[in-house]
Amino acid sequence: METVKSKSEHHFIKSSKLAAPSSPAFGTSLPEFSCSGDPCITFLVGQESAQEKFQTHKTLVCYYSSILNIIFATSEALDLVHRVKDTTNEAFALFIHWIYYKELPVIINSTMTNDTLILPVTEVYNLATKLKIPGLQKLAISNLEEASPRSPIIAAI
Secondary structure, eight states: OEEEEOTTSOEEEEOOOOOOTTSTTTOSSOOOOOTTTSOEEEEEESOGGGOEEEEEEHHHHHHHOHHHHHHHHHSOTTOOEEEEOSSOHHHHHHHHHHHHHSOOOOEEOTTOOHHHHHHHHHHHHHHHHHTTOHHHHHHHHHHHHHHOTTOHHHHHO
């Protein structure tokens, strides 16, 4: 795991233990898409009082999640909005970041304890489990183990 210091005095944890996108863990090759030809999906995340909107390419998100692939394969092409109420905005933002960059950046600052550092990654693990994304589950577990192997949160997983 590598820690990179940013200009704002935060640190990002980046795991270097990633399977290449063309490896068997991710299929034979990445999907082909372009901004003009691939529709975007809008995700409305969180409870309605604190809902945040995320947009991503349909082909890419469906490539990594068999659950989302089923949902959007059976939906009308015009219905490209999906509500996700059982996760946090932060966890969903990390998921979207992962599908594009294959890294799981976790911001660390001096006021964080091990458990507050671990919570967002635990939420990503739960989201990856619900969406059936084994590559993201493995990366989240790897980051959790490296961040704090003695944490009671990790022992519960």
